[in-house]
Amino acid sequence: MSDPRLVIVGSIGIDHIETPTEKRPNLLGGSVSYACAAASFHHPPGMVGVVGSDFPEEFLELYRSFDVDLQGLQHAEGQTFSWTGVYAENMDNRETLETVLGVFESFEPTLPESYKSAPFVFLGNMHPGLQLHVLDQISAPKFVLADTMDLWINITRDDLEKVIQRVDMLTLNESEARLLTGTQHLIDAATSLLDLGPDHVLIKKGENGSMLFGKEGTYIQPAVPLANVTDPTGAGDSFAGALMGYLTQQDRCDHAAIRRAMVNGSVVASFGVEAFSLEGLQGLTQEQIQTRTDNLLAMMRVED
Amino acid sequence: MSDPRLVIVGSIGIDHIETPTEKRPNLLGGSVSYACAAASFHHPPGMVGVVGSDFPEEFLELYRSFDVDLQGLQHAEGQTFSWTGVYAENMDNRETLETVLGVFESFEPTLPESYKSAPFVFLGNMHPGLQLHVLDQISAPKFVLADTMDLWINITRDDLEKVIQRVDMLTLNESEARLLTGTQHLIDAATSLLDLGPDHVLIKKGENGSMLFGKEGTYIQPAVPLANVTDPTGAGDSFAGALMGYLTQQDRCDHAAIRRAMVNGSVVASFGVEAFSLEGLQGLTQEQIQTRTDNLLAMMRVED
Numbered sequence: 001m002s003d004p005r006l007v008i009v010g011s012i013g014i015d016h017i018e019t020p021t022e023k024r025p026n027l028l029g030g031s032v033s034y035a036c037a038a039a040s041f042h043h044p045p046g047m048v049g050v051v052g053s054d055f056p057e058e059f060l061e062l063y064r065s066f067d068v069d070l071q072g073l074q075h076a077e078g079q080t081f082s083w084t085g086v087y088a089e090n091m092d093n094r095e096t097l098e099t100v101l102g103v104f105e106s107f108e109p110t111l112p113e114s115y116k117s118a119p120f121v122f123l124g125n126m127h128p129g130l131q132l133h134v135l136d137q138i139s140a141p142k143f144v145l146a147d148t149m150d151l152w153i154n155i156t157r158d159d160l161e162k163v164i165q166r167v168d169m170l171t172l173n174e175s176e177a178r179l180l181t182g183t184q185h186l187i188d189a190a191t192s193l194l195d196l197g198p199d200h201v202l203i204k205k206g207e208n209g210s211m212l213f214g215k216e217g218t219y220i221q222p223a224v225p226l227a228n229v230t231d232p233t234g235a236g237d238s239f240a241g242a243l244m245g246y247l248t249q250q251d252r253c254d255h256a257a258i259r260r261a262m263v264n265g266s267v268v269a270s271f272g273v274e275a276f277s278l279e280g281l282q283g284l285t286q287e288q289i290q291t292r293t294d295n296l297l298a299m300m301r302v303e304d
Numbered sequence: 305m306s307d308p309r310l311v312i313v314g315s316i317g318i319d320h321i322e323t324p325t326e327k328r329p330n331l332l333g334g335s336v337s338y339a340c341a342a343a344s345f346h347h348p349p350g351m352v353g354v355v356g357s358d359f360p361e362e363f364l365e366l367y368r369s370f371d372v373d374l375q376g377l378q379h380a381e382g383q384t385f386s387w388t389g390v391y392a393e394n395m396d397n398r399e400t401l402e403t404v405l406g407v408f409e410s411f412e413p414t415l416p417e418s419y420k421s422a423p424f425v426f427l428g429n430m431h432p433g434l435q436l437h438v439l440d441q442i443s444a445p446k447f448v449l450a451d452t453m454d455l456w457i458n459i460t461r462d463d464l465e466k467v468i469q470r471v472d473m474l475t476l477n478e479s480e481a482r483l484l485t486g487t488q489h490l491i492d493a494a495t496s497l498l499d500l501g502p503d504h505v506l507i508k509k510g511e512n513g514s515m516l517f518g519k520e521g522t523y524i525q526p527a528v529p530l531a532n533v534t535d536p537t538g539a540g541d542s543f544a545g546a547l548m549g550y551l552t553q554q555d556r557c558d559h560a561a562i563r564r565a566m567v568n569g570s571v572v573a574s575f576g577v578e579a580f581s582l583e584g585l586q587g588l589t590q591e592q593i594q595t596r597t598d599n600l601l602a603m604m605r606v607e608d
């Protein structure tokens with residue numbers, strides 16, 4: 001297998017999820033699972049993460065079915081990271097019932113040699129100290145995207161700011177952007193974040209799409225309107241993973257390419273939330289992706 | 305003055321508004337005020353509404369400054385309709401402190417002869433019985449848009465459904481669409497509303513833009529991203545007014561024209577919310593509108 005040109009780092013988890021209509025235990029989850037599966041439709045990624053001794057062989061098979069390179073996957077003694085959550089009626093709000101860090105607590109993302117020259121890197125949501133550790137191992141990255149969450153904004157802001165300074169693009173959701181910058185206004189928040197260093201800031205707004213900010217302008221990406229949302233878990237990770245997969249495939253990281261990558265991210269993520277875990281992405285064909293992409297573009301088009 | 309080709313009916317109010325940063329009493333408000341001012345940038349409308357004996361002459365002057373035809377404006381003895389409201393910190397939620405119906409309570413929207421042949425009609429938010437009364441007087445409308453609100457959905461659903469059956473387009477906000485159809489999912493809600501009769505359903509989502517549903521497809525219109533929102537009152541009315549002004553100017557009501565009209569609606573409404581009352585629309589130039597339209601289109605554009 002050739003060296004992966006896209007490396008994705010993040011959490012691997014066993015999720016126990018309850019929605020208003022269904023209860024599903026023991027699902028494959030975690031940021032890197034969603035991101036790698038989603039990226040694979042454009043370019044097969046190399047995965048960096050850790051699983052415990054309880055991690056089912058069938059989940060490894062699932063990764064392989066998406067052509068994910070597993071050289072960077074670590075196997076440790078102990079329990080795999082686990083998340084238990086419940087979604088409220090409108091699917092917008094979720095409550096965490098339990099988080100078990102397990103082997104993720106002592107995770108050190110050491111990259112295989114073959115990963116260190118990767119031009120495209122997605123630092124999934126995890127402790128910013130770990131994200132920095134990954135960055136230190138990449139020799140000459142062309143485009144690095146980092147995700148984060150409210151927890152790191154609250155408890156380890158210094159490390160997070162160091163990450164933000166060193167990446168090409170930061171992605172986070174609307175409320176996190178407000179929390180990190182202390183401003184209600186999204187445009188002001190994006191401007192503050194750009195001032196920290198990255199060329200691009202990508203703010204996720206769930207079913208209301210996402211917005212790209214940068215010196216080459218602002219872009220507004222609508223989400224695919226869906227009649228059926230089964231499980232929104234991992235939507236942001238799938239979105240970012242597909243976006244990075246597209247950029248890697250195109251070997252581009254210019255503003256126009258990022259816009260187009262966001263279309264692809266929205267499309268792939270929309271399939272993901274129509275089922276639990278990776279089930280919405282399993283067996284998905286290029287033709288299905290293309291059809292939905294054409295439909296989304298048609299919904300965005302206007303006479304000039 | 306020639307017969308108005310666009311007739312707009314609705315409420316005229318004196319608003320007392322408090323935002324997190326400012327308190328402004330005695331502002332010109334009401335759906336027809338915002339809608340007529342916004343429409344005027346594309347086509348001067350004829351206004352149908354009622355004011356009381358306390359209505360300031362300067363507000364009439366303001367209407368005239370927007371080239372609004374006032375033949376349909378009724379003057380009645382008593383107090384003008386009045387609304388007092390407070391916006392919460394995030395400007396998303398507002399609370400009504402007081403509503404005084406005044407002369408609006410016995411309002412009968414009788415149209416001047418010169419209005420009855422208007423091809424374009426916007427039935428602003430008011431009692432559906434009054435909206436039906438207006439429809440009965442229009443001889444051969446080409447395109448009728450109706451707005452509504454939760455109050456009418458709750459207390460006079462039968463009349464509202466009659467209105468919906470008779471118009472070409474229904475507009476309402478996200479939560480109202482859910483309330484009226486009893487479904488959480490926006491696509492299902494839109495489908496149910498289309499089943500009631502109109503060719504188009506336009507769902508407003510505030511700062512998250514709007515969506516057009518119809519048999520010719522779905523269109524997603526982003527709102528203009530704004531750093532400064534001073535007063536969101538009337539945003540939906542300005543949006544709909546500018547949309548109707550554009551269609552009247554173009555003398556079109558096909559799907560492609562409606563998409564383009566939504567761009568214009570978003571742009572004009574964005575100026576409106578940057579100041580209180582009609583202040584954001586006063587003195588606004590075609591050049592300013594064009595520049596912001598170009599900017600918005602650039603934020604929506606993606607390589608195919």
